[in-house]
Amino acid sequence: MQRIRLRYTKRGRLRFTSHRDFQRAFERALRRSAVPMAYSAGFTPHPKVSYANAAPTGVGSEAEYLEIGLADVRDPEALRAQLDESLPDGLDIIDAVEVRTPNFVERLEASLWEVRLPGVSEQQAAHAIELFLAAESVEVERQTKNGLRVFDARGAVASLTLVPSQVDVAPVGEYSATSDVRTGDGCAILRLVVRHATPAVRPDDVLSGLRSTADLAPPVPAEVTRLAQGPLDEETGTVTDPLALDRAAAQAVPSETAEPQAVASA
Amino acid sequence: MxxxxxxxxxxxxxxxxxxxxxxxxxxxxxxxxxxxxxxxxxxxxxxxxxxxxxxxxxxxxxxxxxxxxxxxxxxxxxxxxxxxxxxxxxxxxxxxxxxxxxxxxxxxxxxxxxxxxxxxxxxxxxxxxxxxxxxxxxxxxxxxxxxxxxxxxxxxxxxxxxxxxxxxxxxxxxxxxxxxxxxxxxxxxxxxxxxxxxxxxxxxxxxxxxxxxxxxxxxxxxxxxxxxxxxxxxxxxxKHTVMDLDEWPYPKQPLVPLAETVHERMSVEIFRGCTRGCRFCQAGMITRPVRERSITGIGEMVERGLKATGFEEVGLLSLSSADHTEIGEIAKGLADRYTDDKIGLSLPSTRVDAFNIDLANELTRNGRRSGLTFAPEGGSERIRKVINKMVSEEDLIRTVAAAYGNGWRQVKLYFMVGLPTETDEDVLQIAEMAKNVIQKGREVTGQNDIRCTVSIGGFVPKPHTPFQWSPQLSAEATDARLGKLRDAIRNDRKYGKNIGFRYHDGKPGIVEGLLSRGDRRTGKIIRAVYEDGGRFDGWREHFSYDRWMRAAEKGLAGTGVDVEWYTTRERAYEEVLPWDHLDSGLDKDWLWEDWQDALEEVEVDDCRWTPCFDCGVCPQMDTQIQIGPTGVKLLPLTVVK
Missing domain, CATH: 3.40.50.280 (Cobalamin-binding domain)
Structure with a gap:
């Protein structure tokens, strides 16, 4: 069985897709594009797909990951293009590598988030960031299935910075550019690196923390996008590509997929 | 602009x-x-x-x-x-x-x-x-x-x-x-x-x-x-009638949502209309005549639709899907084509006979056999004659025996309560039928663990049916009858535990009845309910009977009529009904005769296999029934790589 790791996005209005919704859409796309899926054994066989660490509903993402098992060998790039074509715009498959290394989920150590705060000025945001980072710990509350939970949102934050306005930040999805129009005021943009810990600290927990430490209360909902997730370089505070190891291994020892045509017709 | x-x-x-x-x-x-x-x-x-x-x-x-x-x-x-x-x-x-x-x-x-x-x-x-x-x-x-x-x-x-x-x-x-x-x-x-x-x-x-x-x-x-x-x-x-469904192969590109919906499958309508003549069924009356889609037309829609959607299940829709003249060939042909693709096939509406078990077996060739649903609609032989649901208890038991014999373990039976001329005795027969089903299942399988679920809906008389003149059973009488049936099932030591019982109380049915046979004066009620916050009345958690009754009192004030007048009142032959000026093609005198036949427990056949019984639709609308068989078979699809 050949296994392929895919990186996909949730862009623009399709960021409101829940993880369950995405799973259904993805499995239908597999059928439409006739990908030779490997199926689980048992009474009701399911295609072999495993998902890692999905972003919350309503949050955009440039860096979601999943892994599929194939009954037949395919060229990863050709497969990526085929699947991407079959999914709606916004749910885009943007990278594919053949699996060569184990323990992928453990490699997803941290996420880089972009948080756009329409109606919040840069001065307000900078002040709040300063207070938040100066705190040893910032207790926040979140309503979970098991009731109200109180935990520290500060410890997991590896970095939190303001993106200076002179830097032209390319809008990520088709609708992201509209956010500034809504308020007419400024729009502070934060970059946030959060370690994947238990309990998970999400961008909205950090926003709760900014509210409690610095009274930062955005007038409209923040627009949050995951820009990357992967190994965390503690020195620089950057999140690196989790597919790099597989890619390097594939370049060192190309598989039989180097001749996809020959394999397919055999 | x-x-x-x-x-x-x-x-x-x-x-x-x-x-x-x-x-x-x-x-x-x-x-x-x-x-x-x-x-x-x-x-x-x-x-x-x-x-x-x-x-x-x-x-x-x-x-x-x-x-x-x-x-x-x-x-x-x-x-x-x-x-x-x-x-x-x-x-x-x-x-x-x-x-x-x-x-x-x-x-x-x-x-x-x-x-x-x-x-x-x-x-x-x-x-x-x-x-x-x-x-x-x-x-x-x-x-x-x-x-x-x-x-x-x-x-x-x-x-x-x-x-x-x-x-x-x-x-x-x-x-x-x-x-x-x-x-x-x-x-x-x-x-x-x-x-x-x-x-x-x-x-x-x-x-x-x-x-x-x-x-x-x-x-x-x-x-x-x-x-x-x-x-x-x-x-x-x-009314408008489309002839030759093969000319209208829609939807060609069924919508596939990202959100979860109530039907996670693709549907192909295999025929439109129904001439079984069940007297309670508005859909069967107003969609005449029967028009079948051809077996090849169905095959093409399934193929094209699956490619366009990626769905894993295809529903073959109609008012009584097993009645398509070539349903056996359709089921076999589709099952053959899609066995390897793990595509499930389903027939949502089926009648009670052994032929259906063969079909169901064909459709679940590789899958699981969990439950089968049948709709005898009425508990007693007598009431089934009234509603023209021509199925005998013998048929049902024979069908059920075949189902259990083929590995099915659960049978769901659908009934209505509140049918015209109905008595407590007719409804209590439902309990007897459920017991006989379990008895037969135990006999055939040699196992005690056999389930039968009885699901009950309240009957609401509908326009353009022979029951459009019928009184509707009040909510109180409906609830009382359901209570007696529930007790009869629960108190049975031998079978009671194996019978599931699902029902709704009679109140929503009264509101549905009010709106079904209402006239322009009922519009005031709808508006009052809306202004009082009424939304999503088809959802139990949003529906409020009291709100509707309050609004009815307000909306009908000064008209001299009330909710009972619209629901539990029997209409006479000469009464002008609010929908008489909308022509469904059905001859009003034929509907009246059929209503009289119902009261006398006289059944009427299906015009697909017996001579025309003059319901009026074909001459009135200049249409005719369109049925097969065509004799064509679905050929295996060749895989193009």
Whole structure:
């Protein structure tokens, strides 16, 4: 069985897709594009797909990951293009590598988030960031299935910075550019690196923390996008590509997929 | 005039609502056309939540039929849940389409498909959110034409104040004809305003415009007569019938949503109409004659639809799917074709006979055999004669034995309570039948662990059926009868534990009955309920019987009639019924004879296999039944790589 790791996005209005919704859409796309899926054994066989660490509903993402098992060998790039074509715009498959290394989920150590705060000025945001980072710990509350939970949102934050306005930040999805129009005021943009810990600290927990430490209360909902997730370089505070190891291994020892045509017709 | 998307304003509200994905559109196979390149624009609504409305075949078909035409666009809109409704009111976001998020008010036509009367309050919510006046009389040239269709539109009188027009019957050709009339009127510079357009539509004889008909009442509250009040408007409005379903292979590109919906499958309508003649069944009466899609037409739709959607299950839809003349070949052919692709096949509506077990076996060749559903509808042989559901207890037991013998472990039986002439004795027979089913199952399998679920719905008399004159059983009497049946099942030591019992109380049925056989005076009730906060009346958690009764008292004040008058009262032969001027093709005298036959427990055959029994549809509508067999088989598909 050949296994392929895919990186996909949730862009623009399709960021409101829940993880369950995405799973259904993805499995239908597999059928439409006739990908030779490997199926689980048992009474009701399911295609072999495993998902890692999905972003919350309503949050955009440039860096979601999943892994599929194939009954037949395919060229990863050709497969990526085929699947991407079959999914709606916004749910885009943007990278594919053949699996060569184990323990992928453990490699997803941290996420880089972009948080756009329409109606919040840069001065307000900078002040709040300063207070938040100066705190040893910032207790926040979140309503979970098991009731109200109180935990520290500060410890997991590896970095939190303001993106200076002179830097032209390319809008990520088709609708992201509209956010500034809504308020007419400024729009502070934060970059946030959060370690994947238990309990998970999400961008909205950090926003709760900014509210409690610095009274930062955005007038409209923040627009949050995951820009990357992967190994965390503690020195620089950057999140690196989790597919790099597989890619390097594939370049060192190309598989039989180097001749996809020959394999397919055999 | 370019119309702006409301999405940027809606987007800010979405993080605060449940299941936001249902409001963003972007479904696979959905269409967004250039607004300015089209001159006739339809907003189509299924007035219920997205999860129920999206899979609706009627809306999906018309959406595609319209969008295929050059210069015509159609977009969809659904009822928003109360959480979003509140935010939309607060932030002044109007009712929008999910395709391009255009405001509904900007369209030429706002078409609503009513499968059930319980969607009426949702129509008022949508109109109000759209900024369209609730009453047709208050609308101006800037408002869309509000058009009702679907089965409930066969009696549009309760919503006559709120709609501009109604179309009864099949919509495929009708929407195209209406489109042409609107296009011509707009091209001429909209002469005569709304009234001229409505008049042109009414004069076709196929579009009902309530404002061109006056209803006169007798002193006792009954209707005296319904009279056209404008020149050239016909006395009766005809239903539309599409002949040759193979010419209308829609939906070709079924919509595939991202959100979860009530039907996670692709559907192919294998025939339209039904001539079984079950007297309670409005669908069977108003969709005559029977028109089959050919076996090859079905094969092509399944193949094309699966490629376009990626669904794992295909439902073969109709009012009684096992009645297709070539259903055996269809089931076998499809099962052969899709065995390796792990595609499941289902027949949603089937009758009670052993042939069905063979079919069910074929359809589940590789899958699991969990439960089978049958609908004897009536508990006693006598009541089944009254309703013309021709199935004997012997048939049922034989069928059930075959099912259990083939590995099925659970049988679900569907019944109605409150049928005309029904007594406690008829209903208590349901318990006996369930016991006999379990008894037989134990006998055939040698196991004690056999389940039978009895599911009961309350009977509501419907327009255009032989039971349109029948009294409806009151909510109290319905509940009392259900209570006796429940006790009879629960108290049975030998079988009681193996029988599941599902039922609804009688109250929602009374409201449905009020709206089904209501007239223009009932519109006041609907409006009062809406203004009192009534929404999503088809949902138990939103429905309030008390709210409806309060509104009825207010709305009917001074009319001399009340809820009982509309529901539990028996009508006489001479009474003018509110829907008599809408022509379903059924001869009213034939319906009356069939009602008399029902009371005398006389059954009537199916005209597919026996001579015509003169229901009137074919001569009246110039149609005929279209059935096979064609003798063609589905060939295996060759795999092209």
């Amino acid at each position: 370019t119309v702006e998307s409301v999405f940027p304003r809606l987007e800010a509200l979405l993080p605060h609502v449940q299941k936001p994905i249902q409001y963003v559109g972007g479904e696979l196979n959905s269409t967004v056309k250039d607004w300015d390149a089209c001159d006739v624009r339809w907003a189509l609504m299924y007035p219920d939540a997205y999860e129920v409305g999206l899979p609706n075949q009627g809306v999906m078909i018309l959406y595609e039929v319209l969008n295929e035409r050059e210069g015509v666009l159609a977009e969809r809109t659904y009822s928003v849940w109360p959480d979003l409704e509140a935010l939309m009111r607060e932030h002044r976001v109007p009712q929008f389409t999910v395709d391009a998020h255009r405001p509904v008010k900007a369209f030429d036509v706002f078409g609503l498909s009513f499968s059930t009367e319980l969607g009426y309050t949702n129509m008022l919510t949508a109109l109000d959110l759209a900024g369209i006046p609730l009453e047709a009389a208050d609308r101006t040239i800037d408002d869309p034409i509000v058009l009702a269709g679907g089965h409930a539109a066969f009696n549009p009188e309760p919503i006559a104040d709120f709609i501009d027009c109604a179309v009864v019957g099949d919509g495929e050709q009708a929407v195209l004809d209406i489109t042409e009339i609107i296009r011509a009127w707009k091209a001429e510079g909209r002469p005569g305003g709304r009234d001229e357009l409505l008049l042109r539509l009414a004069r076709t004889g196929g579009v009902y415009v309530p404002k061109f008909y006056d209803v006169e009442y007798l002193p006792d509250g009954r209707i005296g007569r319904v009279v056209p009040n404008a020149p050239g408007v016909p006395w009766r409005v005809s």
